[in-house]
């Protein structure tokens with residue numbers, strides 16, 4: 077009697093699909109979500125340049141650089157990417173943390189709502205200190 | 212059988228084109244599509260269409276099925292690019308068609324729509340999917356009562372029927388078959404979170420090819436017909452494993 | 464038992480993800496878009512300098528930079544491996560990515576002292 081392995085050694089395995097990320101909308105969104113990290117890194121670099129300019133007394137030069145059209149375009153992209161990152165990341169957070177109260181699981185929307193409120197609050201505080209502060 | 216014949220005859224001539232992936236080892240170098248016209252009956256699942264093909268049109272078509280009610284987990288296939296239980300997916304969902312039926316992605320194809328799941332079975336047993344008890348020899352009549360809360364803690368993960376739709380939906384697994392994968396990790400959690408279990412699966416879960424291979428695509432959860440939410444099971448264990456790694460004295 | 468650095472890398476990645484989500488959008492919005500476009504005036508240099516002069520802000524900034532860069536490094540590592548099928552070079556890719564994050568952290572620390 078033939079064993080299956082003689083007939084089909086290991087069975088048929090398709091080759092790697094180089095365009096797997098284009099095969100479904102969900103995969104594409106996933107890859108875009110992960111690629112926001114490139115803009116996260118860029119934003120950090122941009123902020124370090126700003127800090128360097130502030131400490132080195134060259135803020136006007138930095139402002140001129142930031143006002144170049146391609147810089148603005150890049151930062152608009154970075155804004156979109158970091159917002160997309162914030163929304164997706166804060167939405168996924170309750171999946172790792174199961175909070176139980178009284179034996180019942182805290183619903184995901186409650187945690188997500190809390191996260192997004194915190195995001196707004198932190199943003200407001202940061203904007204306040206950057207723009208005005210306690211004078 | 213005659214019932215079906217009657218019903219098919221009485222139904223209008225509406226049919227739907229079904230494109231089935233065929234792979235006959237020794238004959239086909241790689242899978243090819245074969246087209247069939249199948250009556251479009253309002254209450255037919257994709258599996259009924261396949262059975263119609265096998266009974267009436269082409270007896271050589273091979274596929275797995277058993278329960279026809281979404282509990283055995285053997286009829287999973289890729290339907291129009293999405294992993295589905297073919298017994299739980301209506302043909303009419305695809306309107307005018309055509310419907311493309313392929314074997315589950317990520318597994319070697321043995322023949323037509325039948326895939327080799329040995330790799331998964333080995334992974335499943337590697338997580339010790341049973342209640343581990345230590346240092347006791349209880350009488351056969353012993354009971355281990357659980358409160359409703361204790362049951363609730365793992366019940367969702369115990370609903371898995373090993374249909375492997377989640378593996379087929381997971382790009383991480385399809386790109387790298389060494390990844391332990393969604394269902395095996397969810398089933399490990401099913402026992403980890405059971406109050407009766409005294410085992411520890413840290414050694415098989417805290418590995419690069421285990422929970423740390425997951426990049427949280429989340430498609431396993433969308434594909435799961437039993438609402439197991441394997442993505443959540445994996446994320447939860449990542450947190451558990453990370454906390455255990457920084458606080459070595461904490462067990463769970 | 465086999466030791467793996469993954470849990471620690473994941474904690475840094477997650478922490479960085481939270482910090483980046485809470486802080487970066489408002490900062491790019493202000494400094495990268497609204498101020499260059501003239502919608503909002505640039506604050507006086509002395510005002511920003513005064514903010515940066517407080518030690519807690521400096522420490523916090525270094526922490527934020529390190530966490531955000533680790534977050535990005537972790538994702539770039541995994542995504543590049545998935546997109547280009549280069550997982551067999553994981554060790555090299557990981558060293559490059561996390562090494563970049565460490566380097567960024569060093570730069571931030573040097574700026575701050």
Ligand code: SF4
Nearest residue numbers: 371372374375377435
């Ligand atoms: S977790 Fe869901 S999709 Fe995966 S094998 Fe179990 S039942 Fe099927």
Ligand code: FES
Nearest residue numbers: 279281284286298
């Ligand atoms: S035939 Fe059993 S799940 Fe579909």
